Amino acid sequence: MHIDLRTVAIKPVRQTFDHIVRRFGDKPASRYQEGTYDLQQTDIFHYRPLWEPELQLFDKRRSKVEMKDWYALKDPRQFYYGAYTIARARQQEAAESSFEMIEERGLADLLPAEVKQLALDILVPMRHVEWGGNMGNSYITAYGYGTAITQPCLYHAMDHLAVAQYLSHVGLVLDGAEALDAAKEAWMNGALWQPMRRHVENVLVVQDWFEIFVAQNLVLEGLSYPLLYDYLDADFSANGGTVISMMTRFMSEWADETGKWVDAQIKVAAAESAQNKALISDWVKQYRAPVLEALTPIAARAFGDKADSVLSEITDQFNARCTKLGLVL
Amino acid sequence: MDMHAAKKKMSLKEKYAHMTRGLDWETSYQSPEKVFPQASFEGIKIHDWDKWEDPFRLTMDSYWKYQAEKERKLYAVLDAFAQNNGHLGVTDARYINALKLFLTGISPLEYVAHRGFAAAGRNFPGVGPRVACLMQSLDEIRHAQTQIHALSNYNKHYDGFHDFKHMLERVWYLSVPKSFFDDAFSSGPFEWMIAIGFSFEYVLTNLLFVPFMSGAAYNGDMATVTFGFSAQSDEARHMTLGLECIKFMLEQDPANLPIVQKWIDKWAWRGIRVLTLVGMMMDYMLPKRVMSWKEAWEIYFEQNGGALFGDLARYGITVPKCITQCTIDKEHISHQAWATFYQYGGAAAFHTWMPSDEEMDWLSAKYPNTFDKYYRDRFTYWREQAEKGNRFYTNTLPMLCQVCQIPMLFTEPDDPSQICYRESDYEGEKYHTCSDGCKAIFDDEPQKYIQSWLPVHQVYQGNCFPEGTDPTVAGFNPLAKVLEWYHLEHGKDNLDFEGSRDQKNFDLWRGMATKNT
Amino acid sequence: MSTVFIAFQTNDDTRPIIEAILADNPHAVLDEQPAMVKINAEGQLVIKRATIEELIGRDFDLQELQINLITLSGHLDEDDDQFTLAWK
Numbered sequence: 001m002h003i004d005l006r007t008v009a010i011k012p013v014r015q016t017f018d019h020i021v022r023r024f025g026d027k028p029a030s031r032y033q034e035g036t037y038d039l040q041q042t043d044i045f046h047y048r049p050l051w052e053p054e055l056q057l058f059d060k061r062r063s064k065v066e067m068k069d070w071y072a073l074k075d076p077r078q079f080y081y082g083a084y085t086i087a088r089a090r091q092q093e094a095a096e097s098s099f100e101m102i103e104e105r106g107l108a109d110l111l112p113a114e115v116k117q118l119a120l121d122i123l124v125p126m127r128h129v130e131w132g133g134n135m136g137n138s139y140i141t142a143y144g145y146g147t148a149i150t151q152p153c154l155y156h157a158m159d160h161l162a163v164a165q166y167l168s169h170v171g172l173v174l175d176g177a178e179a180l181d182a183a184k185e186a187w188m189n190g191a192l193w194q195p196m197r198r199h200v201e202n203v204l205v206v207q208d209w210f211e212i213f214v215a216q217n218l219v220l221e222g223l224s225y226p227l228l229y230d231y232l233d234a235d236f237s238a239n240g241g242t243v244i245s246m247m248t249r250f251m252s253e254w255a256d257e258t259g260k261w262v263d264a265q266i267k268v269a270a271a272e273s274a275q276n277k278a279l280i281s282d283w284v285k286q287y288r289a290p291v292l293e294a295l296t297p298i299a300a301r302a303f304g305d306k307a308d309s310v311l312s313e314i315t316d317q318f319n320a321r322c323t324k325l326g327l328v329l
Numbered sequence: 330m331d332m333h334a335a336k337k338k339m340s341l342k343e344k345y346a347h348m349t350r351g352l353d354w355e356t357s358y359q360s361p362e363k364v365f366p367q368a369s370f371e372g373i374k375i376h377d378w379d380k381w382e383d384p385f386r387l388t389m390d391s392y393w394k395y396q397a398e399k400e401r402k403l404y405a406v407l408d409a410f411a412q413n414n415g416h417l418g419v420t421d422a423r424y425i426n427a428l429k430l431f432l433t434g435i436s437p438l439e440y441v442a443h444r445g446f447a448a449a450g451r452n453f454p455g456v457g458p459r460v461a462c463l464m465q466s467l468d469e470i471r472h473a474q475t476q477i478h479a480l481s482n483y484n485k486h487y488d489g490f491h492d493f494k495h496m497l498e499r500v501w502y503l504s505v506p507k508s509f510f511d512d513a514f515s516s517g518p519f520e521w522m523i524a525i526g527f528s529f530e531y532v533l534t535n536l537l538f539v540p541f542m543s544g545a546a547y548n549g550d551m552a553t554v555t556f557g558f559s560a561q562s563d564e565a566r567h568m569t570l571g572l573e574c575i576k577f578m579l580e581q582d583p584a585n586l587p588i589v590q591k592w593i594d595k596w597a598w599r600g601i602r603v604l605t606l607v608g609m610m611m612d613y614m615l616p617k618r619v620m621s622w623k624e625a626w627e628i629y630f631e632q633n634g635g636a637l638f639g640d641l642a643r644y645g646i647t648v649p650k651c652i653t654q655c656t657i658d659k660e661h662i663s664h665q666a667w668a669t670f671y672q673y674g675g676a677a678a679f680h681t682w683m684p685s686d687e688e689m690d691w692l693s694a695k696y697p698n699t700f701d702k703y704y705r706d707r708f709t710y711w712r713e714q715a716e717k718g719n720r721f722y723t724n725t726l727p728m729l730c731q732v733c734q735i736p737m738l739f740t741e742p743d744d745p746s747q748i749c750y751r752e753s754d755y756e757g758e759k760y761h762t763c764s765d766g767c768k769a770i771f772d773d774e775p776q777k778y779i780q781s782w783l784p785v786h787q788v789y790q791g792n793c794f795p796e797g798t799d800p801t802v803a804g805f806n807p808l809a810k811v812l813e814w815y816h817l818e819h820g821k822d823n824l825d826f827e828g829s830r831d832q833k834n835f836d837l838w839r840g841m842a843t844k845n846t
Numbered sequence: 847m848s849t850v851f852i853a854f855q856t857n858d859d860t861r862p863i864i865e866a867i868l869a870d871n872p873h874a875v876l877d878e879q880p881a882m883v884k885i886n887a888e889g890q891l892v893i894k895r896a897t898i899e900e901l902i903g904r905d906f907d908l909q910e911l912q913i914n915l916i917t918l919s920g921h922l923d924e925d926d927d928q929f930t931l932a933w934k
Contacts, residue, residue, distance in 0.1 A: 010414065010486070010838045010841070012485035012486055013485065013486055013487070013488070013830075013834070014484065014485060014491060015485060016481070016484070016485075017477075017481070017484060017490070017491055017492065017493065018491045018492040018495070018816065019492060019494055019495065031474075031478055034474075034477050034478060034481055035473070035474035035477055035478065038494055039437070039440050039473065039477075039494065040440065040444070041437065041441070041494065041497070041498055041507075042498075043498045043499075044498045044499065044782050045511055045515075045782075046504075046507070046508045046511040046512065046515075046780060046781050046782050047508075047511055047512060047515040047777050047778075047780045047781070048515065048780065049514070049515040050370070050515060050516055050517055050777075051366075051367050051370070051515075051517060057511060057514055057515060058444075080474050081400070081467070081470055081471040081474050081475075082400040082403075082404055082471075082474070082475075085393050085396045085397045085400055086397045086400055086401065088393040088397070089393040089394050089396075089397030089398075090397075092389075092390040092393050092394060093394070095390065096390060127352060128352065128354060130352075131352040131353060131456075134463075135451060138447050138450050138451040138459075138463055138466075139451045141443075141444065141447035141451075141466065142444055142445075142447040142448035142450075142451055143448070147440075150444070150447075151470060154443075154447060154463075154466060154467060154470065155467075157447075157463065158389060158392075158463065158464075158467055159389075161389050161460065161463070162388075162389035162390065162393075164348075164352050165348040165349070165388050165389055165390070168347055168348045168352075169348070172339075172347060177347060180347060180351060184351060184354070187354065188354060197358065198358040201356045201357075201358040201359040201364070202358065202359060204356065204359060204364045205359045205363045205364060340925065340926050341909075341924070341925055341926050342925060384922050384924075385912075385922075385924065386924070387909065391909055395909060395910070395912050395913055398913055399913055534917075535917055538917075539853075539882075539916070539917060542881070542882075543879055543880045543881070543882060546880035546881040546882075547880050554880075554881050558855050558881065558882065558916050561915075561916040561917055562855075562912055562913065562914065562915045562916060564916075564917060565912070565915045565916070565917055565918050566912070568917070568918070568919075569918075569922045572921065619879075619880065632849065633849075633851075633919050635848070636848030636849060636850075636919065636920075636933055637919070639848055639933070640848070640921075640933050640934065
């Protein structure tokens with residue numbers, strides 16, 4: 001027997017789960033809300049972790065930043081897994097077709113030698129910096145507090161892995177596997193990269209997860225992405241290097257999108273209390289100096305005598321961004 | 330361009346190696362011990378992380394591509410299911426209680442798996458396992474969310490789903506799955522991989538998902554079939570990760586063998602105890618049965634696990650030592666668990682009932698050695714009593730095992746009429762466990778298991794009442810107050826299926842769809 | 847020898863995949879269950895890209911198998927041309 005169940009108009013007993021009702025009232029909830037709010041357990045843990053017996057499995061005391069409600073840190077993109085992967089799949093399709101066209105037609109061979117060398121020297125070693133970004137954000141996913149912030153940090157970690165893989169692909173297109181070996185050698189031993197490597201390693205041992213968020217997602221990305229995917233990218237385009245821009249388009253789009261998410265987190269956390277504001281402002285100041293120091297030799301290689309003015313423009317824009325978020329620098 | 334035409338396309342293996350291996354480096358500005366502080370405290374020795382073999386070689390771009398396709402398909406089904414009142418197409422409303430057990434007991438743990446794999450993905454010093462763990466972490470949040478999204482529509486229409494996170498942390502039987510994952514996550518990263526990556530994902534997950542989802546298909550629940558099978562497609566990747574991980578640990582150093590074996594013994598038993606709930610679901614909660622718990626156990630544990638352990642024998646690994654007990658238990662545990670939930674049905678967030686004669690015949694056929702001999706008479710008696718209006722509920726709460734936290738309902742291996750109790754002394758206190766398996770786990774790490782937050786002890790200590798409760802007032806009803814603290818709505822979420830709001834609504838709504846009234 | 851298996855969702859995408867597997871592995875046994883098809887085989891099971899491509903008339907990437915995969919057992923070895931499950 002076929003039953004046409006559609007024709008039945010029935011009144012639901014409730015609209016959503018109780019923990020969502022307690023926050024937003026009994027009305028239909030979005031998939032982001034049902035898949036995010038209060039998903040992390042907060043009460044009654046059975047055993048103290050062997051790896052940190054003084055704290056609970058999920059514990060607010062893993063950051064000095066304090067929030068009355070950690071779910072105030074919502075994601076303006078409203079990414080749950082499905083929305084996230086579908087958005088990225090669209091972007092990867094565009095990136096894949098760019099790479100395919102460049103490889104099939106040998107477009108990289110048409111690059112001026114100077115432009116190609118610059119990309120090999122500057123972009124390819126950045127894959128290691130991206131891997132550091134992956135590690136920082138996976139740390140936050142594991143030890144942060146509240147799904148609203150830990151969930152997008154995993155997406156961010158995986159995005160960093162993807163960017164590291166896109167940069168590896170750039171190296172392979174430009175100069176085959178040797179490009180990756182040369183970049184690794186420069187990263188480990190080249191003078192140009194040592195301040196950056198030191199900084200990235202220093203962030204790897206930070207314990208406070210919100211401090212990592214500030215150091216990595218706000219400061220390091222906030223200063224390095226404009227330098228590489230805005231200023232340097234413009235130079236590539238102006239000098240016959242459009243092929244490079246095609247291969248890094250994902251990164252410039254991604255920085256725009258994720259920057260808005262990072263801003264939303266910082267703004268809400270800083271507005272919560274004078275203490276948070278002071279703490280985050282201090283972290284920005286603390287990490288801005290070594291990042292600028294690390295970017296100085298890179299900018300010099302990329303922009304020659306314009307390096308100082310490029311870096312100072314980027315710094316000014318970054319400072320203005322932070323001020324707008326309510327920080328005091 | 331001839332040169333390019335001649336350039337050979339990179340193979341999958343080469344591409345993955347270039348894209349992933351070599352991203353990491355040996356740190357020198359900070360010591361590796363500081364960067365990876367959890368790498369050595371468990372005693373596992375790894376000499377060369379580069380020996381790790383990646384079983385699935387997914388780069389992020391392919392991951393997004395394939396996963397997005399799965400998500401598009403899945404949400405199309407969920408939308409259609411909700412729009413068409415698909416919930417009215419299930420065999421009968423008793424079935425929905427299996428989903429309640431799933432949402433309250435399993436989905437929140439998918440979430441913990443997500444956090445735990447993120448930690449493993451940060452803590453291993455090798456890039457290969459780290460990337461694989463992070464992809465699994467991403468898959469696990471997918472599973473938590475797709476399950477919540479699929480069951481969201483059931484929550485709108487039926488009781489028992491409405492406060493799953495709050496209940497998981499508090500309700501007595503939900504501490505069984507919760508403490509299992511708390512236990513794994515509070516261990517180090519290598520034990521986590523044996524506990525979840527190997528024992529749960531490889532050895533036991535088929536027993537959870539395949540029967541559950543085939544059961545959903547048999548009972549007309551296409552939304553659940555779809556999320557379940559869609560989740561399982563990631564599971565194949567997770568299983569190969571678990572297997573690779575154990576091989577890697579065993580190949581790296583012979584001193585790892587006894588540690589790994591101990592963890593396998595522990596986690597196989599921990600996992601099997603949790604799966605008691607699945608056994609009960611298969612044998613009692615599905616109106617239309619797929620296969621019995623015992624049959625599923627024989628296919629997915631005895632045959633498949635036998636092949637697996639046969640293969641691992643070359644490293645010196647032996648079959649988990651609980652196997653003898655399990656061979657006896659497979660004939661009993663589903664009946665014992667259902668009998669317990671039936672009696673404590675006043676304090677459970679789903680409905681219970683006694684099987685019909687036809688269902689009992691099926692159970693007899695599937696369990697020729699035990700069902701008629703030990704269970705049928707009791708169940709028939711309870712059913713007759715209920716039909717006469719004497720539905721019986723136990724108003725106390727059962728004593729729990731210190732390790733698995735399941736009520737003391739299992740029987741002695743050599744006497745199915747005798748409840749099994751084991752006892753250990755630690756620092757002058759006595760601790761009770763349900764079996765030799767749980768006692769061995771307790772005795773090996775008593776300092777961990779004395780911490781267990783046992784829901785029934787806590788009730789008796791007065792820790793499970795709403796704030797401001799005064800237990801000294803006249804007519805104080807402790808059980809009612811505990812249910813209130815659980816957010817369990819008495820008369821709606823609990824008690825017998827017969828007479829429940831779920832039953833009435835389902836009949837009413839289905840009647841509207843099939844009759845002209 | 848031990849049995850390996852692989853299971854797929856039953857749908858239009860997996861029909862040719864299953865046909866290809868059965869053609870390439872004469873010793874394999876088909877087990878049809880609700881919404882799921884399981885293939886059991888003694889020792890090993892090989893899935894060949896070329897056979898699937900012949901049946902579907904387009905390029906096929908073996909990683910596409912993952913979309914409809916439900917479960918498997920055995921050690922996995924995957925390259926561009928084949929996907930092998932085996933107990934060694």
